[in-house]
Amino acid sequence: MDSDLRLELYRKMILIRRFEEKTNQMYQKGKITGFCHLYIGEEAVGVGAISAIRETDYVVTGYRDHGQAIAKGVDPKRVMAELFGKEAGVSKGKGGSMHMFDKEKRFMGGDAIVGGDLPLAVGIGFAIKYQKIDDIVLCFFGDGAANEGAFHESFNLASLWNLPVLFFCENNKYGMGTSIERASSIEDLAKRAACYNIEWQIIDGMDVVEVYEATRKTAGRVRSQKRPEMIEAKTYRFKGHSVADPEVYRTKEEVEQWKVRDPIDRLRNKLKGEGILTDEKIKQIDDEVESVCGEAIEFADKSPFPPASAVCEHVYAGKF
Amino acid sequence: MAQMRYREALRDAHAEEMRRDNRVFVMGEDIAVWGGSFRVTEGLLAEFGAERVIDTPISEEVIVGAGIGAAMAGLRPIVELMTINFSLLAMDQIINHAAKLYYMSGGQLPIPMVIRAPQGAGQQLGAQHSQNLEAHFVHTPGLKVVIPSTAADAKGLLKTSVRDDDPIIFIEHEILYGMKGDVPDDNDFTIPLGVADVKREGSDVTIVAYSRMVHTVLEAASQLEKEDGISVELVDPRTLKPFDIDTVTKSVEKTGRLVIVEEDCRTCGVGAEIAASVGERAFYSLDAPILRVAGADVPIPYSRHLEQSAIPQTQDVVHAVKRILAGKAP
Numbered sequence: 325m326d327s328d329l330r331l332e333l334y335r336k337m338i339l340i341r342r343f344e345e346k347t348n349q350m351y352q353k354g355k356i357t358g359f360c361h362l363y364i365g366e367e368a369v370g371v372g373a374i375s376a377i378r379e380t381d382y383v384v385t386g387y388r389d390h391g392q393a394i395a396k397g398v399d400p401k402r403v404m405a406e407l408f409g410k411e412a413g414v415s416k417g418k419g420g421s422m423h424m425f426d427k428e429k430r431f432m433g434g435d436a437i438v439g440g441d442l443p444l445a446v447g448i449g450f451a452i453k454y455q456k457i458d459d460i461v462l463c464f465f466g467d468g469a470a471n472e473g474a475f476h477e478s479f480n481l482a483s484l485w486n487l488p489v490l491f492f493c494e495n496n497k498y499g500m501g502t503s504i505e506r507a508s509s510i511e512d513l514a515k516r517a518a519c520y521n522i523e524w525q526i527i528d529g530m531d532v533v534e535v536y537e538a539t540r541k542t543a544g545r546v547r548s549q550k551r552p553e554m555i556e557a558k559t560y561r562f563k564g565h566s567v568a569d570p571e572v573y574r575t576k577e578e579v580e581q582w583k584v585r586d587p588i589d590r591l592r593n594k595l596k597g598e599g600i601l602t603d604e605k606i607k608q609i610d611d612e613v614e615s616v617c618g619e620a621i622e623f624a625d626k627s628p629f630p631p632a633s634a635v636c637e638h639v640y641a642g643k644f
Numbered sequence: 645m646a647q648m649r650y651r652e653a654l655r656d657a658h659a660e661e662m663r664r665d666n667r668v669f670v671m672g673e674d675i676a677v678w679g680g681s682f683r684v685t686e687g688l689l690a691e692f693g694a695e696r697v698i699d700t701p702i703s704e705e706v707i708v709g710a711g712i713g714a715a716m717a718g719l720r721p722i723v724e725l726m727t728i729n730f731s732l733l734a735m736d737q738i739i740n741h742a743a744k745l746y747y748m749s750g751g752q753l754p755i756p757m758v759i760r761a762p763q764g765a766g767q768q769l770g771a772q773h774s775q776n777l778e779a780h781f782v783h784t785p786g787l788k789v790v791i792p793s794t795a796a797d798a799k800g801l802l803k804t805s806v807r808d809d810d811p812i813i814f815i816e817h818e819i820l821y822g823m824k825g826d827v828p829d830d831n832d833f834t835i836p837l838g839v840a841d842v843k844r845e846g847s848d849v850t851i852v853a854y855s856r857m858v859h860t861v862l863e864a865a866s867q868l869e870k871e872d873g874i875s876v877e878l879v880d881p882r883t884l885k886p887f888d889i890d891t892v893t894k895s896v897e898k899t900g901r902l903v904i905v906e907e908d909c910r911t912c913g914v915g916a917e918i919a920a921s922v923g924e925r926a927f928y929s930l931d932a933p934i935l936r937v938a939g940a941d942v943p944i945p946y947s948r949h950l951e952q953s954a955i956p957q958t959q960d961v962v963h964a965v966k967r968i969l970a971g972k973a974p
């Protein structure tokens with residue numbers, strides 16, 4: 325892979341890592357409230373996959389959505405403003421952490437019902453087919469979501485109707501505090517796709533280049549063959565399930581073992597080894613990212629809250 | 645005007661709207677080749693082809709979810725659920741998704757979708773196939789609920805619903821499908837949502853009823869007029885959300901008495917909401933306490949007599965009217 329692209333992937337991962345660290349800080353300061361699920365540790369998945377599809381392709385996802393929104397090109401300022409509950413937020417302060425939407429960027433949300441976005445992906449895939457255009461849908465879901473009935477209904481229908489949906493499972497080994505061993509009859513969830521005549525593969529979700537390449541090739545097939553496929557990326561979240569998580573269900577050693585595979589460190593070392601990244605360049609990227617995040621916080625902080633009258637707006641689109 | 649059955653009026657509404665707008669399509673279980681369990685979509689496959697008239701697997705959650713996704717990406721789906729009882733398997737998509745996406749996205753994602761489903765007791769189908777579930781949907785902000793009682797209303801309201809930009813639960817009644825009525829031929833015959841229809845004018849008592857109960861009340865009203873000289877005004881709201889409270893209130897101000905008739909079970913039903921709203925607006929116009937005639941709070945039983953006693957009958961309405969006019973407590 326050419327070095328510019330790898331640098332770009334590196335930059336996006338760092339941006340999301342810093343953004344999430346700041347999000348955590350802002351949460352501790354009480355600027356952000358409610359549920360808040362961080363993407364730290366899993367950046368290679370969202371960045372690798374979303375960078376490998378077209379701007380016009382759709383993304384749907386779950387509630388761990390800040391990083392993926394940013395990877396899809398949503399303005400970090402408006403993501404942070406949404407977290408702050410401000411009117412300038414992507415969802416006008418009505419969605420919050422779990423419900424980032426940006427229709428223009430074809431980022432179709434932020435779903436807080438585990439597995440709830442899979443049927444929506446099928447429908448968007450159907451609309452693409454109906455309109456005879458060649459977009460695809462990238463549908464993220466967790467290992468926990470794979471145990472919902474919606475997973476099975478959606479896989480069956482997408483395959484039966486030949487819909488352009490790339491089902492992307494982020495297997496971070498836990499659904500809240502329940503490990504995959506305790507929740508699923510098989511650990512390689514992608515194997516379930518075979519039951520629905522859907523091609524599948526399992527990849528290293530801690531390697532952004534691998535995620536990018538696998539997604540690029542798969543997305544190409546989904547587009548040209550107009551068939552769903554499934555990718556399962558083995559990954560890990562370094563932080564708790566949400567900002568409030570006592571983490572009694574896993575050991576510190578396990579977390580440390582996975583941190584050795586930190587996708588950002590890995591790519592940084594590789595690029596340094598190849599002479600593509602110098603200490604100077606690293607600092608330059610860090611500074612850039614720092615200022616993007618700083619601006620996002622400043623923007624969010626200075627923006628007004630929605631007026632009280634907004635509470636009754638957007639319940640209905642048509643006449644009521 | 646043409647005489648046609650409720651089911652035919654619905655079918656014509658589908659066909660006309662599908663001709664008018666090619667973003668409109670219909671999907672559901674056995675709706676294409678079979679023509680629909682209640683034959684509402686009969687003939688549509690032949691005219692519009694399998695790309696727009698689509699049989700689905702028996703997967704209510706993803707049928708509704710796919711409808712929502714298609715609406716998010718620019719289409720205008722009509723989704724048929726074989727009966728409303730099976731909507732319960734799709735409740736997550738209906739309540740957590742369809743009803744909330746426009747709001748949660750800050751107004752970015754309207755969901756112009758119609759979910760059609762028949763409901764109702766009276767055919768001895770047992771408790772899992774005889775429910776009335778309108779109250780569940782009316783209680784969900786973000787949904788609109790339409791519930792026609794005649795062929796003309798069915799057609800005009802379905803056409804409006806397809807053109808509307810919100811998710812609509814369009815509730816039909818299994819026993820009404822074969823009922824005939826006059827329906828305007830005009831291709832652009834539509835009925836606005838939120839406008840009640842006075843199905844019978846009268847002066848002694850107002851009755852609010854919708855769906856099949858409109859016909860039960862009409863029967864009771866003729867009997868009351870003939871036998872007792874009592875004049876009933878019947879208001880059919882036609883849509884439960886939005887709800888035309890003004891027409892109901894005006895009628896109550898005229899008659900001073902209100903009886904609400906609903907097939908659904910009583911507790912926390914739509915009737916309770918109507919009673920509360922009228923109480924808030926027209927309390928001082930009332931000459932007697934508001935009465936409800938409603939289904940019993942039981943799962944609907946199979947055996948004929950049991951089933952009949954679980955849902956309001958003509959005589960129940962007659963008695964309620966006599967009671968309210970006698971000024972007796974319920």
Ligand SMILES: Cc1ncc(C[n+]2csc(CCOP(=O)(O)OP(=O)(O)O)c2C)c(N)n1
Pocket residue numbers: 388436437438439465466467468469470496498499500565
């Ligand atoms: C239908 C539903 N059930 C339960 C929950 C509560 N819940 C929120 S996140 C979560 C775990 C989901 O795990 P997974 O799909 O693996 O995603 P991850 O958090 O690991 O990214 C649960 C049980 C929910 N939001 N929705």
Ligand SMILES: [Mg+2]
Pocket residue numbers: 466467468494495496497498499500
């Ligand atoms: Mg997980």
